[in-house]
Amino acid sequence: MAKLTGDTESGVLTLRVARYNPEQDEAARPQEWKVKILPGMTVLDALFAIKEEQDGSLAFRCSCRMGVCGSCGMFINGKPRLACNTQVSELGSVVEVAPLPNHDAIKDLVPDLSLTFSRHRAVLPYLMRRDTAEMESPTREYHQTPEELARYVQFTYCLKCSLCLAACPTAATKEQFLGPQALGQVYRYVADSRDEGLAERAGVVDASHGVFGCHLAGACSEACPKGVDPALAIQLLKRSLFSGPPHRSAAQVVPAFPEGHQTPEAAVRPKAPPPSV
Amino acid sequence: MATQVKVPTQEAVPPRLSMRLGLRGWVYAGRYPAERYLYILHRLSGLGLILYLPLHVWVTGRRLQGPEVWQQTMAVLSRPVFVAGEMLILAAFVFHAFNGFRLLFGHLGCALGKPAHPVYPYPVALHRQRSMTVALMVLASAFLAFGVWNLLTK
Ligand code: SF4
Numbered sequence: 446m447a448k449l450t451g452d453t454e455s456g457v458l459t460l461r462v463a464r465y466n467p468e469q470d471e472a473a474r475p476q477e478w479k480v481k482i483l484p485g486m487t488v489l490d491a492l493f494a495i496k497e498e499q500d501g502s503l504a505f506r507c508s509c510r511m512g513v514c515g516s517c518g519m520f521i522n523g524k525p526r527l528a529c530n531t532q533v534s535e536l537g538s539v540v541e542v543a544p545l546p547n548h549d550a551i552k553d554l555v556p557d558l559s560l561t562f563s564r565h566r567a568v569l570p571y572l573m574r575r576d577t578a579e580m581e582s583p584t585r586e587y588h589q590t591p592e593e594l595a596r597y598v599q600f601t602y603c604l605k606c607s608l609c610l611a612a613c614p615t616a617a618t619k620e621q622f623l624g625p626q627a628l629g630q631v632y633r634y635v636a637d638s639r640d641e642g643l644a645e646r647a648g649v650v651d652a653s654h655g656v657f658g659c660h661l662a663g664a665c666s667e668a669c670p671k672g673v674d675p676a677l678a679i680q681l682l683k684r685s686l687f688s689g690p691p692h693r694s695a696a697q698v699v700p701a702f703p704e705g706h707q708t709p710e711a712a713v714r715p716k717a718p719p720p721s722v
Numbered sequence: 723m724a725t726q727v728k729v730p731t732q733e734a735v736p737p738r739l740s741m742r743l744g745l746r747g748w749v750y751a752g753r754y755p756a757e758r759y760l761y762i763l764h765r766l767s768g769l770g771l772i773l774y775l776p777l778h779v780w781v782t783g784r785r786l787q788g789p790e791v792w793q794q795t796m797a798v799l800s801r802p803v804f805v806a807g808e809m810l811i812l813a814a815f816v817f818h819a820f821n822g823f824r825l826l827f828g829h830l831g832c833a834l835g836k837p838a839h840p841v842y843p844y845p846v847a848l849h850r851q852r853s854m855t856v857a858l859m860v861l862a863s864a865f866l867a868f869g870v871w872n873l874l875t876k
């Protein structure tokens with residue numbers, strides 16, 4: 446049979462997992478399994494193979510299995526990665542898996558992401574407008590050009606997978622640090638031409654545990670699986686704190702339809718001609 | 723008949739295992755690229771310079787105690803171990819200054835490029851600074867070489 450992966454001669458993968466059972470263990474305990482490599486196998490597939498065939502007690506978290514939900518973040522061969530997004534063929538014949546650094550492990554490879562989520566909530570991650578009446582009950586649309594969209598669209602891809610926090614050296618030593626995920630999302634909204642919430646958000650992030658806790662090590666952007674580049678977002682956020690958001694004024698509301706627009710029904714159904722006697 | 727309501731009891735949360743890396747998280751750059759290593763060097767050089775500062779103030783303060791004391795101090799400082807120390811301080815200073823320029827640009831959002839629709843393989847903005855980083859490090863090395871040559875030939 447043809448060799449299935451570049452690195453593994455035998456077609457067998459050794460998985461060394463740092464396990465933790467809160468009911469028994471004081472510290473992480475390594476355990477090893479061997480798994481037969483299949484074509485296209487991801488680390489998540491290998492963990493499933495263990496769970497199904499060798500040890501049903503192994504705990505890990507996943508949902509979409511396609512790099513979209515952000516549930517399966519783990520520390521794989523020295524880097525935080527999404528297990529479902531990492532092919533075993535790129536890792537060699539021994540793969541070491543541990544729970545995400547800088548987080549608490551609940552059990553085995555299941556990290557506690559609640560702090561990430563609460564920090565995300567703390568930075569007011571939604572559009573804020575001065576015209577609150579229009580915001581609450583919109584009558585028309587906010588106008589935004591493709592160029593204005595390009596200023597922030599990259600940052601909207603964030604999965605909240607927390608890999609960036611696992612990579613961040615500030616988060617490693619400073620527990621209160623808001624972290625690349627939340628700070629990146631602040632800029633996502635600040636750079637949105639429909640938003641006017643910079644001043645409110647500045648109150649949350651203009652601090653040493655906020656934006657100025659970032660010393661530009663850049664590890665977050667290396668770890669991010671979606672190309673969000675939180676390090677870029679944070680530096681642009683610092684600039685915005687000095688000189689305002691990238692847009693001059695907030696987007697204006699525009700009529701949903703241009704003047705003289707007819708609904709499709711009205712357009713295809715011509716009016717009946719006046720009755721002729 | 724009153725139905726009996728079962729009041730949920732507060733279950734004890736099982737203990738969590740803290741995976742916070744602490745100091746190891748910033749002194750170990752592992753598989754991350756150059757900027758992550760520059761981050762460590764920047765902090766270490768900064769720490770070195772801060773620790774050197776009180777020593778420097780104390781040494782220059784000796785000048786107040788008259789020419790003899792000053793001569794003595796200078797004689798001690800010309801020993802090879804102190805000259806080597808001086809070179810280290812110089813290296814830390816030059817590196818910290820030039821890398822500081824890079825960081826200053828970065829922190830102001832300059833020389834990082836613009837955000838765009840992410841297309842795989844995803845670009846990383848810090849990599850766009852690489853040529854500037856190399857140029858700054860070459861300049862730093864030139865300054866350092868000049869300083870060391872000066873120290874050795876004075
Ligand atoms: S910025 Fe990237 S690494 Fe961080 S939570 Fe969002 S998707 Fe994950």
Ligand code: FES
Pocket residue numbers: 506507508509510511512513514515516517518527528529530
């Ligand atoms: S399972 Fe959804 S990102 Fe991996």
